[in-house]
Amino acid sequence: MVAEADLQTVDMLLNMGPQHPSTHGVFRIVLTIDGERIVDAEPHIGYLHRGTEKLCERENYRQIITLFDRLDYVANFNNELVFVMAAEKLMGLEVPERAQFIRVILAELNRISSHMLFYGAFGTDIGVLATPFMYGFRERERIQQLFEAVTGARMMHSYFRVGGVADDLPDGFTAHTRALLDELKRGVQECDRLLTYNEIFLERTVNVGAITGEEAIDFGVSGPVLRASGVPMDVRVAEPYLVYDRFDYEIPLGKNGDCWDRFWVRIEEMRQSIAIVEQALAMMPEGPFQAPVAKFGFVRPPRGDTYARAENPRGDFGVYLVSQGENTPYRVKIRGPSFCNLMALKRMTVGHYIADAVVILGSLDIVLGEVDR
Amino acid sequence: MLPDADMERLLREIFAPFDAEFAYAVDEVTVTVPRERIAEACRVAKEHPRLRMDYLRCLAVTEYDDRYQVVYMLYSIALGHKAMLKADAPKDDPVIPSVVSVWSGADWHEREGAELFGVTFSGHPKLEHLLLFDEFDGKYPLRKDYPFEETSEWSAETHPQWETPGDGR
Numbered sequence: 097m098v099a100e101a102d103l104q105t106v107d108m109l110l111n112m113g114p115q116h117p118s119t120h121g122v123f124r125i126v127l128t129i130d131g132e133r134i135v136d137a138e139p140h141i142g143y144l145h146r147g148t149e150k151l152c153e154r155e156n157y158r159q160i161i162t163l164f165d166r167l168d169y170v171a172n173f174n175n176e177l178v179f180v181m182a183a184e185k186l187m188g189l190e191v192p193e194r195a196q197f198i199r200v201i202l203a204e205l206n207r208i209s210s211h212m213l214f215y216g217a218f219g220t221d222i223g224v225l226a227t228p229f230m231y232g233f234r235e236r237e238r239i240q241q242l243f244e245a246v247t248g249a250r251m252m253h254s255y256f257r258v259g260g261v262a263d264d265l266p267d268g269f270t271a272h273t274r275a276l277l278d279e280l281k282r283g284v285q286e287c288d289r290l291l292t293y294n295e296i297f298l299e300r301t302v303n304v305g306a307i308t309g310e311e312a313i314d315f316g317v318s319g320p321v322l323r324a325s326g327v328p329m330d331v332r333v334a335e336p337y338l339v340y341d342r343f344d345y346e347i348p349l350g351k352n353g354d355c356w357d358r359f360w361v362r363i364e365e366m367r368q369s370i371a372i373v374e375q376a377l378a379m380m381p382e383g384p385f386q387a388p389v390a391k392f393g394f395v396r397p398p399r400g401d402t403y404a405r406a407e408n409p410r411g412d413f414g415v416y417l418v419s420q421g422e423n424t425p426y427r428v429k430i431r432g433p434s435f436c437n438l439m440a441l442k443r444m445t446v447g448h449y450i451a452d453a454v455v456i457l458g459s460l461d462i463v464l465g466e467v468d469r
Numbered sequence: 470m471l472p473d474a475d476m477e478r479l480l481r482e483i484f485a486p487f488d489a490e491f492a493y494a495v496d497e498v499t500v501t502v503p504r505e506r507i508a509e510a511c512r513v514a515k516e517h518p519r520l521r522m523d524y525l526r527c528l529a530v531t532e533y534d535d536r537y538q539v540v541y542m543l544y545s546i547a548l549g550h551k552a553m554l555k556a557d558a559p560k561d562d563p564v565i566p567s568v569v570s571v572w573s574g575a576d577w578h579e580r581e582g583a584e585l586f587g588v589t590f591s592g593h594p595k596l597e598h599l600l601l602f603d604e605f606d607g608k609y610p611l612r613k614d615y616p617f618e619e620t621s622e623w624s625a626e627t628h629p630q631w632e633t634p635g636d637g638r
Contacts, residue, residue, distance in 0.1 A: 142600035150611055185495050316525050316574025329546050402495040403542050416529045429529035439577055468600060
């Protein structure tokens, strides 16, 4: 190789997004590159900002549930859950046990459906074009059909209420869900065998975008991304809500915190979610599905503030709710897990190749609806 | 995880030199410290061996009638306990020290608070627009005096230039 000591090189700027298929929405990142290597990465968000927090100060508690559906739009039940939990916490409201089980079942099924979307999209980010998408969406479709049977909507359900759920489960729900779980078990197994130990897949993901546990905690990273770095933080265990302390399940942990670990953690989480739903179906009692307040909808939490959080498919989703005793909240601050996970993106991408930036972003599994709010 | 009463006792002991006030936000203890000392208090919360609040759950700005309040929701992954720190800034001088040097994760939360409420986080490395576009200067949409009307739908009355040329129907 000829040494060219006098040759001047200049770093180049590469703009990726907001209209780029692998940014999972309208996300923009400006990469400073030296050849193929990334030396700096500057994320730009806000393209989907709808002012949800401001709107929450105008709408009443029941209307706000519809706004929360539209934050993380692939995990609608989980979002609704956190908001109603915050209001219930402030009111000191006891939710009927059956409603709590219904919430757990739907939230866990929603986690599987969300991870299946991740599975398909991540495969595409790696470069396996349509196959994982077809497999992931086949399983996801079964779950969406169940959701449609329960709530009447495939996506924006507005099903949870402060004090319970909107309606009881349809006839034959338990039998149908049991059959669904058997299919899902086979589906997860198939997805796992299709991609997880594929030679090319390993080449693209192992040791790419690794982040240590301490750094991840410092950035406020949560969910599968944090657990892939070996930090055993899961809100379902750390601060049990609903009836999560009654089930027997494991929290899968990664070792290296790289893209492969994040993928693997989500595959294992789907298996654990199936186990939780199975137990919840067996333990679900009969009885009322909502407290009286949910039926009439006069929700007026007393003066005060509270912070509620739950483990969403993407991580620790939090709501800070301030009430002045009115029928609308005084202030709602939404902490989206993708928002905080994205802060660590720069730390993960610098030093890698451009093609890896797509893989790393895909492994975070962001949904811009909750990043921009 | 400590019961609330023990947690309050522990926090009272550790934050005694901070001239702090203690209260409850339903199930967690809140510690309100003077704003000049909030960064120092956060550093203590993170590094004190009996607190070890290494994880910033959330950082929220709230506007009250007479002040802006910044709330730091803290959590200790190692010890499994939680608490809130609070600091107030008067309306005529909304400045609060930044805590980005304590938790890197405070970065975007503070930028968001700065652009939506107009609270200045002094010492923040880059307090630029995050969610809003750069031309949105001088207005703070989450303040209570920012009207909802400005976000109303476009119609022929409010935006005559948007009226489509009529074809008689």
